[in-house]
Amino acid sequence: MTMEYATRYRNASRIPADPGRPYVIEQGEGDRAHLFGDLITVYAGGEQTENTFNFFTVEGPKGDIIPAHLHTDTHEVFYVTQGAVRLFAEGPDGKQLERTLTPGDFGFVPKNCPHAYRMERHHTRIVGVAAGPGGTFERFFETLGTPTEQLGLPQRPCVPEPHEFADAAAAYDVRFLPGLRWRTA
Amino acid sequence: MTMEYATRYRNASRIPADPGRPYVIEQGEGDRAHLFGDLITVYAGGEQTENTFNFFTVEGPKGDIIPAHLHTDTHEVFYVTQGAVRLFAEGPDGKQLERTLTPGDFGFVPKNCPHAYRMERHHTRIVGVAAGPGGTFERFFETLGTPTEQLGLPQRPCVPEPHEFADAAAAYDVRFLPGLRWRTA
Numbered sequence: 376m377t378m379e380y381a382t383r384y385r386n387a388s389r390i391p392a393d394p395g396r397p398y399v400i401e402q403g404e405g406d407r408a409h410l411f412g413d414l415i416t417v418y419a420g421g422e423q424t425e426n427t428f429n430f431f432t433v434e435g436p437k438g439d440i441i442p443a444h445l446h447t448d449t450h451e452v453f454y455v456t457q458g459a460v461r462l463f464a465e466g467p468d469g470k471q472l473e474r475t476l477t478p479g480d481f482g483f484v485p486k487n488c489p490h491a492y493r494m495e496r497h498h499t500r501i502v503g504v505a506a507g508p509g510g511t512f513e514r515f516f517e518t519l520g521t522p523t524e525q526l527g528l529p530q531r532p533c534v535p536e537p538h539e540f541a542d543a544a545a546a547y548d549v550r551f552l553p554g555l556r557w558r559t560a
Numbered sequence: 561m562t563m564e565y566a567t568r569y570r571n572a573s574r575i576p577a578d579p580g581r582p583y584v585i586e587q588g589e590g591d592r593a594h595l596f597g598d599l600i601t602v603y604a605g606g607e608q609t610e611n612t613f614n615f616f617t618v619e620g621p622k623g624d625i626i627p628a629h630l631h632t633d634t635h636e637v638f639y640v641t642q643g644a645v646r647l648f649a650e651g652p653d654g655k656q657l658e659r660t661l662t663p664g665d666f667g668f669v670p671k672n673c674p675h676a677y678r679m680e681r682h683h684t685r686i687v688g689v690a691a692g693p694g695g696t697f698e699r700f701f702e703t704l705g706t707p708t709e710q711l712g713l714p715q716r717p718c719v720p721e722p723h724e725f726a727d728a729a730a731a732y733d734v735r736f737l738p739g740l741r742w743r744t745a
Contacts, residue, residue, distance in 0.1 A: 394670065395651070395652050395670050395672075395673075396651045396652070396670065396673075397649035397650070397651055397657055397667070397668060397669045397670060397673045397675065398657070398667070398668050399647065399657065399659045399661065399665065399666065399667045399668075400665070400666045400667075400668075401664075401665050401666075402662075402663070402664025402665050402666075403664065405666065418637075418639075418666040418668070419637065419666075419668050423635065423668060423670065424635045424691070424692070425635070425692060425693050427612045427613060427635070427691050427692055427693060428612060428613035428635075428689055428691055430637050430639065430666065430668075430689060450608065450609045450610070450612070450613075452603075452604065452615050454603075454615065454687065456641050456663075456664075462584065464582035465582070466580070466581045466582055467580050467581070472582055472583070472584065474584045476584065477587075478587070478641075479586075479587025479588065479641075480584065480585070480586050480587050481584065481585045481586075481587075481590070481603040481604075481615065482582070482583070482584045482585075483582060483583050483584075483585075483603070483604050483608060483615075484582045485579065485580050485581065485582060485608065487580075488580075488581075488582045490582065502639065502687065504613055504615060504689055506609070506612050506613055507609070507610060507612055508610050508612060
């Protein structure tokens with residue numbers, strides 16, 4: 376039996392509208408959105424956890440590094456379950472870290488630390504948890520990108536308009552850092 | 561370069577003692593503990609996230625169902641990356657759910673919902689996030705079980721003394737429910 380619910384985010388979601396109920400979502404069937412060439416799937420958000428944490432995946436092809444950014448109030452997990460990810464991060468002392476994560480490897484970026492990543496294999500999947508005392512930010516991706524019912528990666532890149540970056544960033548604790556250079560390479 | 565830190569939990573941990581620094585932990589190298597036949601590995605705890613969330617894995621062989629229990633203040637994620645897990649959970653209306661999770665499948669158990677699980681394949685791995693407004697509970701496993709430097713599953717089961725269950729449960733928001741029956745089978 377497959378249950379679907381109307382929520383504030385989707386007409387048909389596998390996440391129950393009533394946050395007190397246990398539930399299961401099969402692989403790929405969470406709330407989906409496209410952003411550039413990637414598929415973001417939300418399995419639990421702030422409503423489910425009293426705003427303490429969320430749980431989502433980011434899947435995509437081998438590609439370019441994403442824009443460097445930081446979150447002033449959000450700690451972030453990067454846990455790779457398929458493919459490979461090059462993670463870039465800068466600590467409060469200005470020291471930079473650059474490491475390749477393969478399945479089972481874990482990366483942690485505390486709030487206020489600039490970071491970026493690059494998928495280094497096709498069919499890469501990152502499990503993400505992104506939250507802090509101010510709440511969770513799992514809906515950033517579909518606000519900047521596009522919610523979808525489709526399963527799988529976007530058939531063509533979903534590219535936001537320039538003004539949409541500023542709007543989504545302001546709403547979801549994202550500060551882009553166009554001047555930041557990764558000196559680790 | 562492999563960094564190790566002395567923390568309040570381990571003499572040599574890959575989790576930085578300073579919670580503001582980004583870090584990477586390769587597969588299997590988090591803070592490890594044995595409990596019965598399982599290996600629990602903590603990759604991030606409350607210290608890293610201002611007590612908003614944690615991130616750990618539970619790995620084990622095909623085995624028996626664990627004792628039914630609930631958490632009065634903790635929401636819990638079960639995300640399977642290897643093997644298979646049979647998840648049992650009961651909602652606030654008394655309805656019970658029993659589902660098999662295979663890699664990529666996601667289960668969510670809100671606070672106050674009785675639950676249990678059974679690993680149904682050898683080499684199963686569950687990714688867990690367990691937290692709520694009262695904090696995180698990732699050190700339950702090593703408090704009830706035994707911290708270890710060893711990599712891989714325990715060579716013999718690590719069985720706690722009966723009084724240790726009550727002590728660890730009281731300290732980490734776990735209430736065992738010996739009278740609960742799963743009616744779903």
